[in-house]
Amino acid sequence: MGGRVATRPYGLLTIDWLCRIIVAMIVEMQKGTTTNEVDAVVQRAKSLGFSVQLNLGTEKVVIAILGSNTGQVPSDTFAVLPGVEHVTRIMKPYKLASREFKSENTVVSAGGVEIGGNRFVVMAGPCAVESEEQLMEAVEVVKGAGAVILRGGAFKPRTSPFTFQGLGKEGLEMLAKARKHSGLPIVTEVVDTHEVELVAEYADIIQVGARNMQNFALLKSVGKTSKPVLLKRGFSCTVTEWLTAADYVLADGKAQVILGERGIRTFEDSTRFSLDISSIPVVKRFSHLPVIVDPSHAAGHFSLVPAIARAALAAGADGLLIEVHPNPKEALVDGLQSLTPSDFTRLMKDLRAIAKAVGRTL
Ligand code: PEP
Ligand code: MN
DSSP, X not given: OOHHHXXXXXXXXXXXXXXXXXXXXXXXXXXXXXHHHHHHHHHHHHHTTOEEEEEEOSSOEEXXXXXXXGGGSOTHHHHTSTTEEEEEEOOSSOOTTBTTTOOSOOOEEETTEEESSSBOEEEEXXXXXXXXXXXXXXXXXXXXXXXXXXXXXXXXXXXXXXXXXXXXXXXXXXXXXXXXXXXXXXXXXXXXXXGHHHXXXXXSEEEEOGGGTTOHHHHHXXXXXXXXXXXXXXXXXXXXXXXXXXXXHHTTSSOOEEEEEOOBOOSOOSSSSBOOTTHHHXXXXXXXXXXXXXXXXXXXXXXXXXXXXXXXXXXXXXXXXXXXXXXXXXXXXXXXXXXXXXXXXXXXXXXXXXXXXXXXXX
């Protein structure tokens, strides 16, 4: 956009400036559109230097046209093409994670378990893999109580370099053994771009922790694997920043994303972090991605975990990520917030009752 329009004031901004905002275009195709028509839109976008992502929904095909100057291209460029029903622009910073791009909920499949469907998915296990014995005991307990995914960190993002950093590759091997033994898929964290390939070899879900939510190199790297990514919310990040970070993982069109709310930093210090329960309905409104809640890191104390976990289910989360240790007093990491086997079993019973009340299975 240029000429007089460019300098016309628009509040504190100018129209010209607004046109420079990255406003992905969303091209909705008519029902029953042909492959040729879709290809024509894709080719037109590519010829203008844009990248595209397709959402082959059950109802209709939606094409996101992405690039840093999409705002400067008239929407008629695409609206005139055969088979195009509607062209809109997404002004929000996040595009691929948005409901505008994909109106139906995304269901992520990880090692045979679906996250984001009707079933409320409980992922549980120790904060860190400490030994084969500890992990085997933990998986027996969590599976026995009804968890369907095993969690356990092999690479730990610790605040102090003088604390236990995780068992690394050896820990991943133990996780693989526990999976083989129990049949439960595993979720485990990656902290370094150099270890993405290694972690992807073992994990059914790759976790990106709160501290790395805006580590863009890591996000791009996990987005190149075909494994689902659990993207935890940075504890000083807004929901918009979180969803925009998810776009980094989604940008290559390979990986799927599960969002993980785990509490944010507020002035309140009676809990380790403040669980932002409202982010669950907010995410559900603005994004198609599944969202799970980690009550353990939010609470910081085992006694608070069950109440927060129950609230998460009632508020519409798609699952939980909970720390459970066979013997929390002996835990090398996060023992204070880890549930004992009996506490976890009791919680699962309560969750079943709530799931029934809100029309979900568990
Ligand atoms: C974890 O789940 O082990 C963890 C470190 O969590 P967060 O990144 O949310 O602090
Ligand atoms: Mn932990």
